[in-house]
Amino acid sequence: MCAKLEKQDSNQITYEGLLQGNKDWVASTLAEDPKYFERLSAGQKPPILWIGCSDSRVPANQITNTNPGDIFVHRNIANVVVHTDMNMLSVLDYAVNVLEVEHVIVCGHYGCGGVEAAMGNKQYGIIDNWLRNIKDTYRLHYHELDMISDKKKRSERLVELNVIEGVFNLTKTSIVQNRWSNGKKLSLHGWAYSLENGFISDLGVTCDNNSNMNSVFRMDGIDKAK
Numbered sequence: 001m002c003a004k005l006e007k008q009d010s011n012q013i014t015y016e017g018l019l020q021g022n023k024d025w026v027a028s029t030l031a032e033d034p035k036y037f038e039r040l041s042a043g044q045k046p047p048i049l050w051i052g053c054s055d056s057r058v059p060a061n062q063i064t065n066t067n068p069g070d071i072f073v074h075r076n077i078a079n080v081v082v083h084t085d086m087n088m089l090s091v092l093d094y095a096v097n098v099l100e101v102e103h104v105i106v107c108g109h110y111g112c113g114g115v116e117a118a119m120g121n122k123q124y125g126i127i128d129n130w131l132r133n134i135k136d137t138y139r140l141h142y143h144e145l146d147m148i149s150d151k152k153k154r155s156e157r158l159v160e161l162n163v164i165e166g167v168f169n170l171t172k173t174s175i176v177q178n179r180w181s182n183g184k185k186l187s188l189h190g191w192a193y194s195l196e197n198g199f200i201s202d203l204g205v206t207c208d209n210n211s212n213m214n215s216v217f218r219m220d221g222i223d224k225a226k
Contacts (some may be wrong), residue, residue: 032129049095049104051088051166056115058109058193072099078104078114080133081166082212083173093175094100102185104176106166107195107200108159115159119151134158156192160203163190167205178210181220214226 019030027037046069050060054075061071074091081088095101117124118134138145141161146153167190170176179186190203210218 005191014219027125032091035167040116041071042164044069044072044099046070046099046101047099048072049074049092049099050074051079051091051104052107053077053082053109053112053114055109056109057113060107063193072101077111077127077130078118078134078162079108079166080108080114080130083124083132083169089173089175092170092173096186098174100184103187104162104170105164105189105191107191107193108163108166109146109158109195110159111195112155112159115162116155119158137162140165160190160192163192163203164205166190171207171210171213175217177210177219193196 018097026037047069050073052060052073052075054077060073061067064071072091072095072145074088076085076088076200083089092104093158095104114127114131115134116132117127118138124131137156141158145154145158148157163186167188170188175186176186186205187208190205192201192203193199194201
């Protein structure tokens with residue numbers, strides 16, 4: 001259930017307007033469902049973890065037509081998944097081992113500013129260190145990317161490859177592999193969202209076990225007897 005309200009003009013949004021918008025939303029929600037917040041505050045059991053971009057145009061619930069409580073969300077610049085990101089790993093661990101989600105979706109989007117910045121040589125500041133992860137993805141796939149002469153299409157392909165590498169990086173974590181070794185269901189997926197038409201593309205990289213993983217990345221389960 002999502003309350004229907006007239007949205008504020010993004011060019012006219014103010015600090016005070018946000019607070020008033022919250023009051024209007026609460027009133028409208030309660031008018032439609034008096035017990036909505038009572039149920040929502042009772043706890044969460046979302047089946048999905050969403051790892052997406054911080055871009056304000058890609059809200060997980062709206063573009064999947066789901067409600068609060070349906071999707072556990074982690075967002076960062078350009079939906080990067082790397083094993084050194086303790087924030088992402090903490091979210092992943094909580095989602096997998098406490099909430100016991102059954103699906104993790106890495107969702108990028110075409111026209112991603114972070115990906116486009118990573119394709120260039122301009123310095124932006126501390127974010128350049130973060131974008132290095134995307135540059136490394138370019139390095140891994142430069143044979144394919146350098147063959148694409150159209151800059152927009154090359155950027156779109158790098159968006160997809162960044163998502164695909166993110167899914168593969170998830171499979172390499174002990175969090176995901178321990179879940180699989182315990183015989184529990186967990187599927188990883190890679191998606192790309194189009195700002196131009198609103199549709200999501202499944203990139204076809206779903207993983208639900210480590211059987212096809214290079215052996216150097218495979219982990220044995222933790223021996224709890226030690």
